[in-house]
Amino acid sequence: MAQPEETTAATGSADAGVEAPLxxxxxxxxxxxxxxxxxxxxxxxxGVRALDGVQLEVRAGEVHCLLGQxxxxxxxxxxxxxxxxxxxxxxxxxxxxxxxFANPQAAMKAGIATIYQELDLVExxxxxxxxxxxxxxxxxxxxxRGRMARQTRQILARLGHGEIPPGRMVRxxxxxxxxxxxxxxxxxxxxxxxxxxxxxxxxxxxxxxxxFRIIRELTAQGIAVIYISHRLEEIREIGxxxxxxxxxxxxxxxxxxxxxxxxxxxxxxxxxxxxxxxPDRPTDDAAGADLLQVEGLTRGGEFADVSLNVRAGEIVGIxxxxxxxxxxxxxxxxxxxxxxxxxxxxxGRVLRPGVGAAVRAGMGMAPEERKSQALLLGEPIxxxxxxxxxxxxxxxxxxxxxxERAEADRIAETLELRPRDVDRPVRTLSGGxxxxxxxxxxLLGGTRLLLLDEPTRGVDVGARAELYQVIRSLAAQGxxxxxxxxxxxxxxxxxxxxxxxxxxxxxxxxxxxxxDENTVLDLVMAGSLxxxxxx
Amino acid sequence: MSDxxxxxxxxxxxxxxxxxxxxxxxxxxxxxxxxxxxxxxxxWWRGDGGDGAKRNLGLIGVxxxxxxxxAVTKPDxxxxxxxxxxxxxxxxxxxxxxxxxxxGMTFVIIGGGIDLSVGAIVxxxxxxxxxxxxxxxxxxxxxxxALVVGICVGLVNGVLISYGRLxxxxxxxxxxxxxxxxxxxxxxxxxQVSSSTFINDIAARKVLGIPILVYILxxxxxxxxxxxxxxxxxxxxxxxxxxPEAARLAGINVxxxxxxxxxxxxxxxGIAAIMLTSQATSAQAAMANLYELDAIAAAIIGGTLLxxxxxTIVGSLLGVIIFATITNxxxxxxxxxxxxxxxxxxIIVAAVLVQQFQFKSVTRLLARNRVxxxx
Numbered sequence: 001m002a003q004p005e006e007t008t009a010a011t012g013s014a015d016a017g018v019e020a021p022l023x024x025x026x027x028x029x030x031x032x033x034x035x036x037x038x039x040x041x042x043x044x045x046x047g048v049r050a051l052d053g054v055q056l057e058v059r060a061g062e063v064h065c066l067l068g069q070x071x072x073x074x075x076x077x078x079x080x081x082x083x084x085x086x087x088x089x090x091x092x093x094x095x096x097x098x099x100x101f102a103n104p105q106a107a108m109k110a111g112i113a114t115i116y117q118e119l120d121l122v123e124x125x126x127x128x129x130x131x132x133x134x135x136x137x138x139x140x141x142x143x144x145r146g147r148m149a150r151q152t153r154q155i156l157a158r159l160g161h162g163e164i165p166p167g168r169m170v171r172x173x174x175x176x177x178x179x180x181x182x183x184x185x186x187x188x189x190x191x192x193x194x195x196x197x198x199x200x201x202x203x204x205x206x207x208x209x210x211x212f213r214i215i216r217e218l219t220a221q222g223i224a225v226i227y228i229s230h231r232l233e234e235i236r237e238i239g240x241x242x243x244x245x246x247x248x249x250x251x252x253x254x255x256x257x258x259x260x261x262x263x264x265x266x267x268x269x270x271x272x273x274x275x276x277x278x279p280d281r282p283t284d285d286a287a288g289a290d291l292l293q294v295e296g297l298t299r300g301g302e303f304a305d306v307s308l309n310v311r312a313g314e315i316v317g318i319x320x321x322x323x324x325x326x327x328x329x330x331x332x333x334x335x336x337x338x339x340x341x342x343x344x345x346x347x348g349r350v351l352r353p354g355v356g357a358a359v360r361a362g363m364g365m366a367p368e369e370r371k372s373q374a375l376l377l378g379e380p381i382x383x384x385x386x387x388x389x390x391x392x393x394x395x396x397x398x399x400x401x402x403x404e405r406a407e408a409d410r411i412a413e414t415l416e417l418r419p420r421d422v423d424r425p426v427r428t429l430s431g432g433x434x435x436x437x438x439x440x441x442x443l444l445g446g447t448r449l450l451l452l453d454e455p456t457r458g459v460d461v462g463a464r465a466e467l468y469q470v471i472r473s474l475a476a477q478g479x480x481x482x483x484x485x486x487x488x489x490x491x492x493x494x495x496x497x498x499x500x501x502x503x504x505x506x507x508x509x510x511x512x513x514x515x516d517e518n519t520v521l522d523l524v525m526a527g528s529l530x531x532x533x534x535x
Numbered sequence: 536m537s538d539x540x541x542x543x544x545x546x547x548x549x550x551x552x553x554x555x556x557x558x559x560x561x562x563x564x565x566x567x568x569x570x571x572x573x574x575x576x577x578x579w580w581r582g583d584g585g586d587g588a589k590r591n592l593g594l595i596g597v598x599x600x601x602x603x604x605x606a607v608t609k610p611d612x613x614x615x616x617x618x619x620x621x622x623x624x625x626x627x628x629x630x631x632x633x634x635x636x637x638x639g640m641t642f643v644i645i646g647g648g649i650d651l652s653v654g655a656i657v658x659x660x661x662x663x664x665x666x667x668x669x670x671x672x673x674x675x676x677x678x679x680x681a682l683v684v685g686i687c688v689g690l691v692n693g694v695l696i697s698y699g700r701l702x703x704x705x706x707x708x709x710x711x712x713x714x715x716x717x718x719x720x721x722x723x724x725x726x727q728v729s730s731s732t733f734i735n736d737i738a739a740r741k742v743l744g745i746p747i748l749v750y751i752l753x754x755x756x757x758x759x760x761x762x763x764x765x766x767x768x769x770x771x772x773x774x775x776x777x778x779p780e781a782a783r784l785a786g787i788n789v790x791x792x793x794x795x796x797x798x799x800x801x802x803x804x805g806i807a808a809i810m811l812t813s814q815a816t817s818a819q820a821a822m823a824n825l826y827e828l829d830a831i832a833a834a835i836i837g838g839t840l841l842x843x844x845x846x847t848i849v850g851s852l853l854g855v856i857i858f859a860t861i862t863n864x865x866x867x868x869x870x871x872x873x874x875x876x877x878x879x880x881x882i883i884v885a886a887v888l889v890q891q892f893q894f895k896s897v898t899r900l901l902a903r904n905r906v907x908x909x910x
Contacts, residue, residue, distance in 0.1 A: 336784060359786035367784055374784065376777040378845060387774060388785040394767045401765075441785070 034096075035060050035193055035224050036081075041090035043076055048431070048460055050076040051087070052248035058193065063215060063225045065235045065257055068245035069269055069487065074228055077245070078195055081226075082114040083107035095192070105134075113186030114195040117202065119178050121170050128152040128166035131184040155184045159214050176207040183214065194218065195226040200234055212238050230321055232262065244268040266518055277465040278493035279472035281512075288312035290348075291449050291480040294333060297342035302328040303504035306342070310449060310480040315471065317495025317512065318484045319520050325504035326484045327368050330451050333482070334358050334365045346449065359388060364442030366435070368453040368484075374438045377427035381417070382408035384426045384437050389445045411440040415470060432456075432463025439470060449480045456490060468494055488520045500524060590838040593889075594853040597882075601860045608868055622863065624746060630859035631752040632810045633829045634852060637837075638759040639803030640830040641851040645763070646796040647776035647843030648703040652692060653804050654826035655714035660684040660808035661818035662718040665727040674733035681812075682805040688714060689801020693794030707797075711827070719820035726819040729812055737813040748810055755806060760848040772796065777844025832879070833858055836886040857882070 036058040043051040051073050058064045068074050079085045080092075083101030092099050094110060101107040107114075121130050128148045129136075137144040137151075152166040161180050164173070170181055179199060186194050196215075200208045215225055215238055229235055235242060239257030243250055244265065252268040292310040297303070303325035310316045320326040331337045333344050335351060335358040344351050346361040367373035375384055385408040386393070393400045393407070408422045415436040417429075426437055435455060442450055452471070456464045471494060475481055485491050491498055492512050500508040500515075500523045508515075508523055606613040613619060636653050643650045663669065664681040672680075688710065695706040729735055737747050763769035771792050774782040783789045807826075812818045833854035839846030858879060865875040 334784070355783055356786050356788060365784060367780075372778070373780045374778075375781060376774060376844065379773065379777065383770070387781070387787075390770050391767050397766045397768060399765060399767055399770055 032062075033060050034058070035094070037091075037093040039091040039093070041077070041080065041092070042088045043080060043085060044088055048458060050248055051080070051090075053250070054090070054245065054248065055250040055253050056243050057254060058224045058226060060192070060224050061219045061222045062240040063219055063227050063238050063257075065239035065242045066226060066228045066245060067232075067235065067242055067265060067269060072245040072269070073248040074245055075197070076248075078114060078197055078226075078228070081107065081112060081193075081195060083112075108189050108191075111190060111192035112195065113189055113191035113193070115179065115182045115186065115197065115199060117197045117199075119182050119202075121178055121181055123171040124169060126167050126169060127156075127164055127173075127181050127184070130170050130181050131155065131166075131188045133185065135189070151188070152184060155187045156180070158187065158217070159183055160210075160217065175202045176204070176210065179203070179211070180214070183218075191223065193224045193226065195228075197228050198230065199227070200229060200231065208234070232265065266521060269521075277468070279469050281472075281496060282476065288478060291346065292333070292482065293343075293345040293348075295343050295345075297329065297332060297344065298340050299325075299328060299332055299337060300340055301504075303332075303501070306501075306506055308482075308499060308506070308509075310482050312448070312480050313475050313478045314497065315475050315481040315483060315495045317491035317498045318482070318501055319486075319488055319491040319498060319524060320484070320501035321486055321524050324501045324524065326501050327453050329501070330365065330453050330482065330484055331367075334363055334451055336365075359445070362446065362448035363451060364388070364445065364447035364449070365451040366438045366442070366453060366455055368457070370431070370434055370438055370457075374441075375426050375434060378425050380423045381412070381426050381429070381437055382422035385411055385422070385440050386444065388441050392445070407444055408440075411443055414443070415440050416466060430460070430463070432459040432467065435459055435463070435467060436470070439467070443474070447479065449482070450474065452481060452483045454485055455483065456485070456487070488517050488524070492517060492520065591847065591850050591853060594837065594850060594857065598853065598857055598860060601857065601864060605860075605864050605867070608864075612867065622867075624744075624749065626856065626859045626863050627749045627752065628746045629862060630855045631746075631748040632807050632814070632823075633826060633833065633858075634752045634855040635755045635803050635807045635810065636823075636826055637830040637833045637851045637855050638755050638848060639800035640827075641759070641834045641837070641839055641846055641848060642763065642772055643703075643796050643800045644831070644834050644839045644841060645776045645843060645846040646772045646793060647779060648696065648793065648796060649707065649831070649841075650689075650692065650797060650800045651704065651707040651827045652688070652710035652714055653800060653830055654823040655711045655718070656685055656688045656801055656804035657808045657811060657823035657826060658818075658820055659688060659714040659718040659721075660805045661812045661822055662722045662727060662820055664808065665729050665812060665818040666721060670730060674731045677729075677731060677734055677812075678809055681808045682802060685801040685803070685805025685808065686798050687801070689798040689804070690794065692801070693797035696797065697790040697793040715820055722818070722820050724820065726817050728817045734809065734813050735816045737810065738816075739813075748814070751806065751810060755803065756848060756852050763848055768792075768795075773844060775843075829855075829858065832883050836883060854886075 034057055036056065038054055038056040041051050041054040041056075042049070054073065054077055056064075056066075056077075066074050066077070076085065080087050081101070083104045083106050086100065086102070092101075094112075099110065101110065101112070122133065125133070128145070131152045132148050137147045149166040153162065156162050156164050156166070159180055161177075164177060164180060170178060173181065179202065183194070199211055203211060212234075215227070219225060227235070227239060235257055242252070242255045242257045242260060242265065244252040244255070246269060252264075255265070288311055290309050291312045292308075294306060294308045297306045306329055308316065318326050318329070328337065332339050335344075335353055335355045338353055346358075346363065349361070351357050351361055371377060376387070382405045383390070386404045389407075390399055390404060393403045405422055409420070411417075412420045412422055417433055417436050417440070426434060429437065439450070439452070439455065450471075455471070456467055459467065471481055471483070475496075483491065483495055492515060495512050498508075498510055498512050498515055498520070499506050500520055502524055508520075612622075636657065640650055640653060660681040663684045664677040669677055669680045692703075692707055692710055695701045696703050699706070737751075740747050742750065763772065771782070771787055774785070774787055775789050775792050775796075779789050807823070808818070811822055815822070834846065834851045835841060835854070836857060837847065837850030837852070837854035839851060861878060861882070862875060865872070865878075
């Protein structure tokens with residue numbers, strides 16, 4: 001890790017034309033003063049209570065870490081703070097006064113900048129143009145390019161990256177450089193609070209050190225940082241205080257980042273406040289012959305050398321974080337991506353590439369992004385249910401709408417779809433019912449292997465329990481299920497056998513009964529949870 | 536589940552439903568299914584889906600308004616039933632050639648593409664079927680040639696777009712230029728006169744008092760409607776245009792289907808080429824100029840979503856007829872073609888604005904749902 005002093009020196013030499021970094025802590029922000037206080041923040045979406053009483057207190061000059069599993073409400077919280085969403089109730093106090101941010105511009109103006117995981121830069125504009133996007137320096141309608149470039153250079157120097165030319169196209173920068181530009185934009189707005197959503201996820205290991213150095217410089221200038229990461233080792237290194245979210249609630253606030261025992265953090269993250277109802281596993285081993293055999297499957301940069309099998313009537317769960325290669329693996333098995341090495345066999349026969357072959361061999365998939373990958377939102381429910389099978393009801397190319405409707409209605413009844421009117425456009429359904437439509441699609445076709453990618457994302461508790469029941473009963477009829485989820489309890493509760501994936505590799509395989517949530521979390525979070533923590 | 540009856544209901548005990556799930560009122564369900572039986576049926580004027588019906592009614596309203604304008608400006612003419620009947624036929628005949636092209640265009644746009652080369656394909660097919668060599672095979676040879684040329688050029692578009700991964704706009708723009716160039720070179724920039732009385736009679740003759748061209752338009756529209764609403768081809772078109780990724784993951788061969796859509800558009804152009812050649816009793820490389828714009832505009836006015844996945848044949852037909860009615864209205868009032876073009880431009884803008892307002896309410900709904908998955 002680079003030392004701050006070195007940085008300053010490097011800055012000076014890299015950019016001789018500029019005097020010492022001019023920007024100081026905004027004068028009205030005293031280090032240590034509370035800049036942001038959230039009280040009982042609530043935000044609901046149809047069917048989901050995304051935030052259910054969040055408390056948060058952020059001080060100037062600190063790195064405040066937000067910890068929580070997927071679905072804990074972190075993203076919603078960020079969006080409320082950055083003005084994308086408005087809270088239903090609760091108080092936002094910004095620099096001592098109640099505040100509402102009607103839109104992202106308002107939040108930006110107030111001094112809250114957000115650096116999203118997918119950086120929102122315009123690739124074909126220069127570094128300076130991106131930094132000042134939306135608030136360019138102008139005179140008589142002309143952009144003052146010289147002045148913008150000068151200020152951008154100053155800001156970049158302040159970030160310790162005076163070597164990035166302001167005129168460079170953002171497209172040509174590496175991911176780390178783009179992140180710097182994002183931060184430069186935040187500073188060009190004179191942000192007093194910068195929210196970073198998993199900033200290390202796009203960085204290589206050695207670049208993370210540089211990121212931390214920048215964060216330290218920002219906080220030394222009195223800027224507050226909200227830092228979100230799944231990696232506990234980072235939180236221990238960079239964080240001052242930690243707030244833990246769980247199911248939209250603050251379960252622990254302002255814990256010291258360095259010396260809170262790992263056990264405490266994990267239990268706050270996982271401590272069930274909602275008990276999901278999982279169907280019972282069959283007592284005897286009912287699984288049959290091998291249905292799916294995957295050997296040595298590899299796709300560069302996504303996953304490597306994955307071997308697994310699924311037997312008829314068995315539910316196999318894959319646990320892993322976003323980016324661990326699990327969704328890509330599922331799509332490759334399904335033929336939607338071409339593997340670089342390895343084979344996929346269904347009932348002993350090697351599959352030809354392509355989704356069509358996989359479907360004919362008896363596979364079905366419910367993809368991760370329900371709306372963008374699975375549904376025709378404006379089309380009626382019955383047409384979504386029969387999307388993969390309408391050809392089978394057709395005679396000489398003429399569709400049989402009555403038959404399709406009847407079949408879809410049967411599925412709707414089976415899955416307890418609400419409302420059960422199969423002529424409604426699918427977009428009018430709640431998330432859980434939309435998911436039932438996607439799963440129901442494959443109940444029609446005589447599917448023998450079901451690939452489920454995050455089947456309960458955005459699905460409320462009641463519908464979840466129903467979906468679990470449906471999946472289990474499918475297995476009881478001999479369907480093999482391969483389930484991917486970033487919610488560890490779901491994988492452990494539903495699957496018979498569990499594979500844990502991390503960075504594209506299977507790091508553990510065991511019967512679901514042999515694993516517990518802490519062990520799996522430990523494995524998916526790069527093994528860092530249990531290290532260096534006082535037990 | 537390898538047997539034919541996949542019934543996953545067979546769960547002895549279902550988990551207790553949580554309190555928040557709304558109790559299903561049996562009466563309500565009954566009403567809902569009654570409604571389903573009633574509204575689920577497709578009727579001729581509404582194609583499929585829900586909002587198509589309202590839109591098409593709106594278009595009929597526009598058409599009625601145009602007729603009222605005509606009756607007000609020329610009360611003496613509209614008082615004469617024979618004139619009115621002949622005028623209706625004139626409008627339909629005016630709409631027939633572009634109408635046929637628009638049916639093909641509607642499929643392409645619903646399928647998520649665009650075909651800028653339709654006018655050029657019509658010209659190429661028209662020129663090719665009137666060469667001396669082709670005409671020596673008689674009317675049958677000419678018709679066959681026009682259709683095959685249309686399909687083949689469409690297939691080239693389709694292959695470039697679906698397998699060559701060219702953007703439809705670029706691929707068909709290139710074809711627009713190239714096909715007209717080829718037509719000019721085949722015809723040696725001359726007007727080729729058709730000596731086939733069979734071909735020339737198509738536009739000149741009437742059956743039961745209605746021009747044959749109008750029958751052809753009717754036949755193509757009916758065939759297009761059936762194809763879109765009653766066949767697997769139509770269903771695939773909507774799926775491919777509405778959500779290509781979902782279609783692909785459901786096992787639909789998106790690329791092959793995209794290719795076929797352009798071939799279909801080419802076929803429609805071939806038919807239109809015969810009709811147009813018959814009307815002019817000749818063909819030349821400059822014929823069917825800017826038909827692509829008329830066809831796209833008619834489809835958009837008819838409610839076809841430019842981003843794909845939604846549209847109706849009936850709406851497109853109404854769009855074409857509205858355009859033809861405006862032309863007719865301006866002609867009988869002796870107004871300039873410039874004024875007419877300005878009005879047409881205004882109508883296109885108005886139609887798209889209406890579409891956007893409808894679309895906005897939909898996206899708002901989606902946005903509200905989407906965030907639930909974003910936590």
